[in-house]
Each structure stands twice: as structure tokens, then as C-alpha cells.
Amino acid sequence: MTDNRSSTLDANDPLAGYRDRFFRADDVRAYLDGNSLGRPTKASAERLSSFVTEEWGTQLIRGWDDGWYELPLTVGDEIGAVTLGAASGQVFIGDSTTVILYKLIRAAIDARPDRNDIIVDTDNFPTDRFILQGIAAECGKTLRWVTPDPDAGVTPEQVAEVLGPDTALVVLSHVAYRSGYLADAQAITALAHEAGALVLWDLCHSVGSVPVQLDAWGVDLAAGCTYKYLNGGPGSPAFGYVRTEHQEAFRQPIQGWMGTSEPFTMGPEYEPHHGIRRFLSGTPSVIGMLAIQDMLAIVAEAGMDAIRAKSERLTAFAIDLVDDLLIPRGVALSSPRDPSRRGSHVTVDHESFAEVNARLWAKGIIPDFRRPHGLRLGLSPLTTSFEELEIGVEAIAAELP
Structure with missing residues (x-):
């Protein structure tokens, strides 16, 4: 169950309104693979x-x-x-x-x-x-x-x-x-x-x-x-x-x-x-x-500086969630902790992630699996909410053996 951390972060997110410009599938609860394939914009469907x-x-x-x-x-x-x-x-x-x-x-x-x-x-x-x-x-x-x-x-x-x-x-x-x-x-x-x-x-x-x-x-x-x-x-x-x-x-x-x-x-x-x-x-x-x-x-409208700032906040929150929910379960963080040395995705490793990822996808939680046993949390600043991220990491924790 999500707490008020993600709600507060979303409420204070200056880019939150941009999420409405993208299609969202009803059966996807958390899309954490924007670094592999971004969501389509509504404008593109019309174009x-x-x-x-x-x-x-x-x-x-x-x-x-x-x-x-x-x-x-x-x-x-x-x-x-x-x-x-x-x-x-x-x-x-x-x-x-x-x-x-x-x-x-x-x-x-x-x-x-x-x-x-x-x-x-x-x-x-x-x-x-x-x-x-x-x-x-x-x-x-x-x-x-x-x-x-x-x-x-x-x-x-x-x-x-x-x-x-x-x-x-x-x-x-x-x-x-x-x-x-x-x-x-x-x-x-x-x-x-x-x-x-x-x-x-x-x-x-x-x-x-x-x-x-x-x-x-x-x-x-x-x-x-x-x-x-x-x-x-x-x-x-x-x-x-x-x-x-x-x-x-x-x-x-x-x-x-x-x-x-x-x-x-x-x-x-x-x-x-x-x-x-x-x-x-x-x-x-x-x-x-x-x-x-x-x-x-x-x-261009949002601005790359604002997008980068949101990316840093998203990945920082992801690492907080990993520390709280996944590392105690034997998961390893495989990305830099320094935000200045980090792009817009965070990778975690656990020997069970191949099986865990298949179960997550079936439940509408979509991270990206990378062999041999890594999950990438791809966070697209204009489409990913903090609540979505929290739902996703909580789901990963729930699926761990």
C-alpha cells in the first residue's frame, strides 16, 4: 500500500500535468520501462x-x-x-x-x-x-x-x-x-x-x-x-x-x-x-x-532542465524505495547513488528476477528485465508519476521469495 510520500511528491511536481498528454493503458498499473519504449502521445494518434x-x-x-x-x-x-x-x-x-x-x-x-x-x-x-x-x-x-x-x-x-x-x-x-x-x-x-x-x-x-x-x-x-x-x-x-x-x-x-x-x-x-x-x-x-x-x-515546452530535475527526483525516490523495501530482501542496487552520475533509470539485481518479472508483467507492473538477473526501473520524467513508481517497487517486493 502506498503512503503519502509519493502523493506529496506528485502534488509538488511541476511537470505532473504533462502525464495527461500521453495514452495510458487501463491494465497497466505501473509502467517502469520508458527507457526501452516511451508511451505514445495523444497528439501523435491524431497526427x-x-x-x-x-x-x-x-x-x-x-x-x-x-x-x-x-x-x-x-x-x-x-x-x-x-x-x-x-x-x-x-x-x-x-x-x-x-x-x-x-x-x-x-x-x-x-x-x-x-x-x-x-x-x-x-x-x-x-x-x-x-x-x-x-x-x-x-x-x-x-x-x-x-x-x-x-x-x-x-x-x-x-x-x-x-x-x-x-x-x-x-x-x-x-x-x-x-x-x-x-x-x-x-x-x-x-x-x-x-x-x-x-x-x-x-x-x-x-x-x-x-x-x-x-x-x-x-x-x-x-x-x-x-x-x-x-x-x-x-x-x-x-x-x-x-x-x-x-x-x-x-x-x-x-x-x-x-x-x-x-x-x-x-x-x-x-x-x-x-x-x-x-x-x-x-x-x-x-x-x-x-x-x-x-x-x-x-x-521544448517543459524544458530539458526541468525534465532533468524531475528525473533526479524520480531516481532518488526509487533508490529510497529500494533501500526500504528491496535491499532488506536480498536485492542489490546496481546503479550510482550520486545523482550527478546517474541517468534516468535505476537497476537492481536479484537471482529470482527472471521469474519475478514474468509475474509482474502479468499483473500490469512493467519493469525491464536484463540478464542475468537485473531489473531496470526506467523512469520517463514526463510520463512517470511518483505514485506509479511506488506501486511498482512495492509490487516487486511482494513478489520476492
Whole structure:
């Protein structure tokens, strides 16, 4: 049974009113997986419906001349301005995160042909590690591994130990997908640049929940998905960031018609477009970009600073609940206690969580299970209430053996 802690926190939450702008399923009592898939906005339901009847259905192919062609860049600029601290002309949208990571990593190492090493950490998201292993084998490069504390993340000191004159690229996640550790992106980027290396940040678990300042930090490249805190829907297209100074010098490896200087000329040779458009490849998903725009409008209205403040309050309350209800039952906290080093999710571990999670889902309590025995409490600041969080942690405690 919840107590008045969550009620007081909800009553004093300046962002509480935003929850009404999102769909809520009647059979879901606590949704604690917003860091895997965000709730849909009500505005997106209207936008998607009207798109079928008023744009796709009436414009048909003419829609490409009436805004669709520019969407990967206009939505990219919105993502950059609202969530990334990026000036216009540096963010594009299209492809999956996996494909964009491949394109940007290959472009970066090709731009440093005399350097052999790529730095990555052992606890990075599997896709990032798998892509890098494939590229290293393909291009004859060497991966230099950082091994962070699995309950924390990569520190500047750890990166400094493996940086050297042969480092071409550093690839790290801003927020660790498992522990929620928030890396010091500015300090690590500066260290890499001192060594003459480039840096690519995976922003999948930070964009929309943690303020990011790519331009100010001097970041070279970044990539991230849009279906978590940007609520674009299952499989909504990812974004890529390429700093202006690199765009003309970098050659992206997946040369498709949408990245050419004259896409509709259908010329015999590939000629890259100037600027960020050259990093597009194939035809982008127009439908996949629609819902992102509605969430970006909400994020811009609420403000990233307010969203970050709510995130810190949510994760702090989550840790209080974990300390009170779960740790006495043998659960371990696997996320940083320092809020300045924590993203918007909290991970706890217990050997029974695989079975517990299945029972929770059946009861409308939805955290995120991560093998071998972790539960992530993904707290989306604009959609998660303190009461919902408390209900969820109490349900976890009730299911423990």
C-alpha cells in the first residue's frame, strides 16, 4: 500500500500535468520501462491518423515535393535544438541506430587512416560492441577495451589509460544501458582530442532525459534512438550528429540515393550532397518521423532542465524505495547513488528476477528485465508519476521469495 510520500511528491511536481498528454493503458498499473519504449502521445494518434487521410492519401507521391524530402533534416534540427545542444545542419534522422553507428564509425576511422586503435568499453550496449568487432575485423583495426565497474561506468581516468598516439576513435555510451551511469562526456571528449582522436557518443539512454551539449563539449559524432525518451514509437528512426567541421571531409560508407547532390536526377555516379544530407542513405521512413515531432514539442515546452530535475527526483525516490523495501530482501542496487552520475533509470539485481518479472508483467507492473538477473526501473520524467513508481517497487517486493 502506498503512503503519502509519493502523493506529496506528485502534488509538488511541476511537470505532473504533462502525464495527461500521453495514452495510458487501463491494465497497466505501473509502467517502469520508458527507457526501452516511451508511451505514445495523444497528439501523435491524431497526427498519424490525419497523415493517412490528409497527406499520404491525398498528396500521394507529390508529398515528397511538399515537405517529406526535408523531414530528415528538419526533424534532425529539432532534435538538435531541443535535446542535443546542437546548432542546425548537424543532425539527420533515418536508418536504425545500428546502421547509423556503422556509418559514423566507418567514416571516423577512414578519416584517421594512420591510426589503428578504437577504444570501447566491455559494458557498452551489445550492438555497439558487435559493430565495432565487425568493423575492426573488416578494416584491420585493434579494439582497446576499457573494463568499467559494472555498477558504475567509464571514467575519464580509465579512458586516459588506454588513449595514445595510435587511437583513431573513442566510442562510448553517455548513459550506460545497464547501470544508468552518466559519463563525463565533456572531460572524456577533451582527453580524446588531446590525443588527436575522434569521439562518438551513443546517446540512446540520455537524449530526452539528460541535458546534452554536443556543440559546447566539442563532440565529433553522436547517434541515438528516438523510441525511448523521445516517444517516437516502436522502431522509429534513429538520429546521427556530425559536427560541421567534419562533414565535407568525412565519407560515409553506405552511399545511397538520398545522400546525393541531386537525388531525383538519378545520375550515373555517386556525388555526395554538401553538408549533413550526405549522411543519408536510402528513403527515410516518413511515418516513423511523425510521432517524434509531437514529443519534441512537449520536451521544448517543459524544458530539458526541468525534465532533468524531475528525473533526479524520480531516481532518488526509487533508490529510497529500494533501500526500504528491496535491499532488506536480498536485492542489490546496481546503479550510482550520486545523482550527478546517474541517468534516468535505476537497476537492481536479484537471482529470482527472471521469474519475478514474468509475474509482474502479468499483473500490469512493467519493469525491464536484463540478464542475468537485473531489473531496470526506467523512469520517463514526463510520463512517470511518483505514485506509479511506488506501486511498482512495492509490487516487486511482494513478489520476492
